[in-house]
Amino acid sequence: MRILVTGGAGFIGSHVVDQFVEQGHEVAVFDDLSSGRREFVNPKARLVVGDLTDSNAIERCVAEFRPEVVDHHAAQIDVRRSVEDPALDARTNILGALALLGSCRRHGVRKFIYASTGGALYGEGRFLPATEDHPINPESPYGVSKHTLEHYLYLWKRLHNLDYTVLRYPNVYGPRQNPHGEAGVNAIFIGLMLRGKRPRIFGDGEQVRDYLYVADVVEANRLALSKGGGEMLNLGTGVGTSVNDIVRELKSILAFEGEALYEAPRPGEVKRIYLDA
Numbered sequence: 001m002r003i004l005v006t007g008g009a010g011f012i013g014s015h016v017v018d019q020f021v022e023q024g025h026e027v028a029v030f031d032d033l034s035s036g037r038r039e040f041v042n043p044k045a046r047l048v049v050g051d052l053t054d055s056n057a058i059e060r061c062v063a064e065f066r067p068e069v070v071d072h073h074a075a076q077i078d079v080r081r082s083v084e085d086p087a088l089d090a091r092t093n094i095l096g097a098l099a100l101l102g103s104c105r106r107h108g109v110r111k112f113i114y115a116s117t118g119g120a121l122y123g124e125g126r127f128l129p130a131t132e133d134h135p136i137n138p139e140s141p142y143g144v145s146k147h148t149l150e151h152y153l154y155l156w157k158r159l160h161n162l163d164y165t166v167l168r169y170p171n172v173y174g175p176r177q178n179p180h181g182e183a184g185v186n187a188i189f190i191g192l193m194l195r196g197k198r199p200r201i202f203g204d205g206e207q208v209r210d211y212l213y214v215a216d217v218v219e220a221n222r223l224a225l226s227k228g229g230g231e232m233l234n235l236g237t238g239v240g241t242s243v244n245d246i247v248r249e250l251k252s253i254l255a256f257e258g259e260a261l262y263e264a265p266r267p268g269e270v271k272r273i274y275l276d277a
């Protein structure tokens with residue numbers, strides 16, 4: 001198959017690319033390298049450096065590569081930045097994605113796999129683990145923008161016969177996650193502790209999330225190449241883990257003696273969410 005992975009130079013997307021290449025697919029990556037890294041891109045994949053908000057760039061890429069499947073990982077992923085500048089977030093996550101959908105339609109793409117979010121979509125968990133039927137009440141512009149594309153996908157299938165599978169990720173962790181980023185508590189804490197620095201916790205550390213290893217996310221993307229058409233599916237462990245739990249585990253694994261620093265909670269973050277996959 002010819003598969004275009006947007007955001008394929010990023011943490012999760014680059015692992016998905018590796019898996020598709022290993023399976024013998026022909027893979028192209030569209031990425032502006034804003035947070036992704038050239039060296040993460042599998043050498044057997046074709047890298048097209050471009051910005052999703054540039055509709056000409058994405059059109060050229062799809063027209064030339066002619067993918068059968070688009071696996072969409074490129075996004076503005078910073079929840080705090082989305083709170084500060086919702087329009088910037090929407091430009092990439094909604095308008096950029098719409099430009100991509102337009103190109104998919106014009107060039108006969110068969111299927112669209114979408115890396116959505118379960119962690120930022122349901123809002124405060126009313127029942128846990130949250131199923132796909134849980135009410136959708138995003139508490140950040142990021143959650144709103146990520147969810148908006150799901151509506152377009154549902155509609156695009158009806159209007160233009162583009163099949164889709166939406167994968168709602170929980171908090172993903174693993175190699176290549178940025179330890180200097182705004183999200184990805186495991187990578188950030190490991191990075192700090194390895195440098196002998198105390199991890200900073202926003203709030204009381206009792207916020208609960210669902211942490212999933214990146215290889216499991218990759219497996220879901222592999223399955224979505226042939227299954228899950230027209231479905232919106234949670235990925236997750238069904239187990240909630242608190243930030244304090246993570247600090248305790250990492251302290252013991254890394255033999256780190258210091259204590260965490262506690263700071264003010266951040267706006268736009270829910271207290272408890274974990275997902276029924």
Ligand SMILES: NC(=O)c1ccc[n+]([C@@H]2O[C@H](COP(=O)([O-])OP(=O)(O)OC[C@H]3O[C@@H](n4cnc5c(N)ncnc54)[C@H](O)[C@@H]3O)[C@@H](O)[C@H]2O)c1
Nearest residue numbers: 007009010011012032033034035036051052074075169172
């Ligand atoms: N990491 C998580 O826990 C998590 C949870 C839920 C959903 N997701 C989703 O998974 C996807 C990948 O996230 P990640 O954690 O690997 O983040 P990441 O930042 O490592 O990957 C995003 C990639 O998209 C690229 N990108 C960003 N804006 C772009 C633009 N305008 N044009 C082209 N490329 C652009 C970046 O350079 C990067 O390579 C995102 O869509 C994110 O919303 C991630």
